[in-house]
Amino acid sequence: MTFGVDNLPYGVFSRPGEAPRVGVRYGDHVLDLAPALHDEVFAAPSLNPFMARGRTAWRDTRALIQNKLTDDTSMTERHLIPLEQVRLHLPFEVADYVDFYCSIDHASNIGQIFRPGTEPLQPNWRHLPVGYHGRAGTVVVSGTPVRRPRGQLGPDAFGPCAKLDIEAELGFVVGVPTTLGSPAGAFEEHVFGVTLVNDWSARDIQAWEYVPLGPFLGKSFATSVSPWITPLEALPRIPGRAQLPEPVGYLRRQSDWGLDISLEIVLNGEVVSRPPYSSMYWTPDQMLAHMTVNGASLRTGDLFASGTISGPAPGERGSLIELTWNGSEPLKFSSGETRSFLEDGDTVTIRARAGELTLGEVSGTIV
Amino acid sequence: MTFGVDNLPYGVFSRPGEAPRVGVRYGDHVLDLAPALHDEVFAAPSLNPFMARGRTAWRDTRALIQNKLTDDTSMTERHLIPLEQVRLHLPFEVADYVDFYCSIDHASNIGQIFRPGTEPLQPNWRHLPVGYHGRAGTVVVSGTPVRRPRGQLGPDAFGPCAKLDIEAELGFVVGVPTTLGSPAGAFEEHVFGVTLVNDWSARDIQAWEYVPLGPFLGKSFATSVSPWITPLEALPRIPGRAQLPEPVGYLRRQSDWGLDISLEIVLNGEVVSRPPYSSMYWTPDQMLAHMTVNGASLRTGDLFASGTISGPAPGERGSLIELTWNGSEPLKFSSGETRSFLEDGDTVTIRARAGELTLGEVSGTIV
Structure with missing residues (x-):
């Protein structure tokens, strides 16, 4: 798989009529992180709040996503959205x-x-x-x-x-x-x-x-x-x-x-x-x-x-x-x-x- | 008066223990705009939301403040805070x-x-x-x-x-x-x-x-x-x-x-x-x-x-x-x-x- 569990880039996506929020790319899908991880930081319309958490949080989150995608497939499938259904946004608010x-x-x-x-x-x-x-x-x-x-x-x-x-x-x-x-x-x-x-x-x-x-x-x-x-x-x-x-x-x-x-x-x-x-x-x-x-x-x-x-x-x-x-x-x-x-x-x-x-x-x- | 009704520069101020908010300088005082004008846009910690309203709002607000300071002195006096009691902050969020x-x-x-x-x-x-x-x-x-x-x-x-x-x-x-x-x-x-x-x-x-x-x-x-x-x-x-x-x-x-x-x-x-x-x-x-x-x-x-x-x-x-x-x-x-x-x-x-x-x-x- 091109975007497998070793990759997992972050982005901001929305479906028609929904607010932009943070997801992770997995194959040809986006994993909707806020409900999948029960963490409201991913309900933000940019990556900035999550990025501000720091390296330990980045590593723990990545490991958690990898585990869920590998071991908890029925749960995560509910939160995987086909890429063709979403619009992708600027993933972060650019400071300087x-x-x-x-x-x-x-x-x-x-x-x-x-x-x-x-x-x-x-x-x-x-x-x-x-x-x-x-x-x-x-x-x-x-x-x-x-x-x-x-x-x-x-x-x-x-x-x-x-x-x-x-x-x-x-x-x-x-x-x-x-x-x-x-x-x-x-x-x-x-x-x-x-x-x-x-x-x-x-x-x-x-x-x-x-x-x-x-x-x-x-x-x-x-x-x-x-x-x-x-x-x-x-x-x-x-x-x-x-x-x-x-x-x-x-x-x-x-x-x-x-x-x-x-x-x-x-x-x-x-x-x-x-x-x-x-x-x-x-x-x-x-x-x-x-x-x-x-x-x-x-x-x-x-x-x-x-x-x-x-x-x-x-x-x-x-x-x-x-x-x-x-x-x-x-x-x-x-x-x-x-x-x-x-x-x-x-x-x-x-x-x-x-x-x-x-x-x-x-x-x-x-x- | 050095900062009289013809001047009225805008800034962001706070008193100890209070949140920063928008005010206007009047003499050696700051007029606390949110309560004085009953407008929550001035409760923000920066001028940006007010500045985004545009020229008509800027002119109307300035005229309103001038009127209140000139005609409605007992009301406005309650919202005038001596400058020495406040801390002044960066007045706006700098974009570029x-x-x-x-x-x-x-x-x-x-x-x-x-x-x-x-x-x-x-x-x-x-x-x-x-x-x-x-x-x-x-x-x-x-x-x-x-x-x-x-x-x-x-x-x-x-x-x-x-x-x-x-x-x-x-x-x-x-x-x-x-x-x-x-x-x-x-x-x-x-x-x-x-x-x-x-x-x-x-x-x-x-x-x-x-x-x-x-x-x-x-x-x-x-x-x-x-x-x-x-x-x-x-x-x-x-x-x-x-x-x-x-x-x-x-x-x-x-x-x-x-x-x-x-x-x-x-x-x-x-x-x-x-x-x-x-x-x-x-x-x-x-x-x-x-x-x-x-x-x-x-x-x-x-x-x-x-x-x-x-x-x-x-x-x-x-x-x-x-x-x-x-x-x-x-x-x-x-x-x-x-x-x-x-x-x-x-x-x-x-x-x-x-x-x-x-x-x-x-x-x-x-x-």
Whole structure:
């Protein structure tokens, strides 16, 4: 079974006329957790109250669900609802959204495209995971149509974005908050789980606006996330990549938080790239340590994403600007069509596997 | 009376043992609005539910409060609580926080300090109000101690920030949200009021981290706001500054949203600067139009700030990095002390007047 008892991602669902509430995906069904576990925390329209309970509760709940699904089948069957009967919602209330830039291949590609002939990585890149704040209010659930943004494309150019792009990313969702002034503790004490992210990007808007304060309208029109949050506990871990120079103290890895996740980017039904998360330079525990080293507090529902995931090979790049080298090498499809950037009606789906585990996909169509 | 019936800023207060709720400042008192107006929207611990009601409700409520304070004194006196008996809280739940860069004198000063001998303004600066997202979760109410952040200060330097600075700004608080995909309508239909903002800045952390994605940890450790939100309706308006080149269509001003607000920055009891808001290049209606032109939605509680307010004269600069020209010209105090940047124990207060109107001040002490 694709979404078996070793997986069990959490989401928020509703049936027509009913209030949204928390469930767990099991095969092609959703387990309605509030009645199944007799716990009102799952009657909330978001995962936030449950995520705030912390790691012990997350583990106990997961074990309880696994036991019920395995041993108590007649009881649980009453609370299993076929997926085709439900609507899936944004699974958590997003507090702050931070986007990092953790792929050395992505950062190198972007450097080569925009500053050919110079050192592609900025001087700070190998010393800290570069990141910035995105717009939390425009994080939307998979399936939400993405409207092509309008904006300034240059000093005398205004109109619809002509370089609409994707960024295939992995997002990390914070459950347990911190107090202002204190850096976060261990990664696994704060982070509840992961979700696939498509950080839609208007490259022409971004190029004109981003000096000196960073991306703004080129990113803020929509960021799509999967309806399913995979618990951290379900993910196999591997060592992170070697890092040179060795990072400063607070960024030294305390344990292995490399993740062996293989992504696929599907554009109008054809796989156009297979980015490997294992190639990322900065690991998520390093992102968390960096984000809070200055005393910035975490809230339940904070989302931080890896930045575009690109591997070293051409077929492993996580954005169209890299895959088409800023439009100079359009993608060719079996239909004969080509694409430099996204056209209206295009559908992009990002899916991923971590070993035997399938992550919930994220999809969106340009309108 | 300093906070008379023409002023009436809103805040959230509590007395010991009582729940926080909404009040209006009247002289040295807070009017307890829920019982005074028999409206449970003011029993909430934040202004958000009231702000979401929209402009007609804001105007009617203000008129009702003015009438009650003027004509119904015996009734209202029962609901006036002396300020010294209450604690003031963050007055609204911050949804997204955007910080702009709207002062041409500030942007020019920063350009001259960091890129001497070159054109101080970036090519995009006169074409759009440059902005970026800040951290909503670390917006704190005036009086909250500000802990000196630690971080990377360069490739081999880690430690406490040595260039801790302020930014005197005006913040705009959104009441009425928009739908994803649709630009905002008229400024006065969405924006509820204004608040003084101190956007604390770690200049050394910021300088090392900000290329290419903008400020992150150099800003995210704390942003202080006044406990009082002055309703837009109370503010006198003036024409905005002339703009060359003329902005593109969506940025053309529909009405006058220049504001004649005079600020004072007080460091350990001495006024060190008097920034004039009237010198700002981009007006707040232009910030709102820009922020949403790409279809990004607004939520109740969104905060967007002007960026550092600096006038053309040396005594009108809104940050220490400008006032001391990056530390090369320290401020001298009557005690004989000097300051290039903030030291532990320093207290900074920003206060302001708009004609006869006093804005609620914002203050913080470095610990």
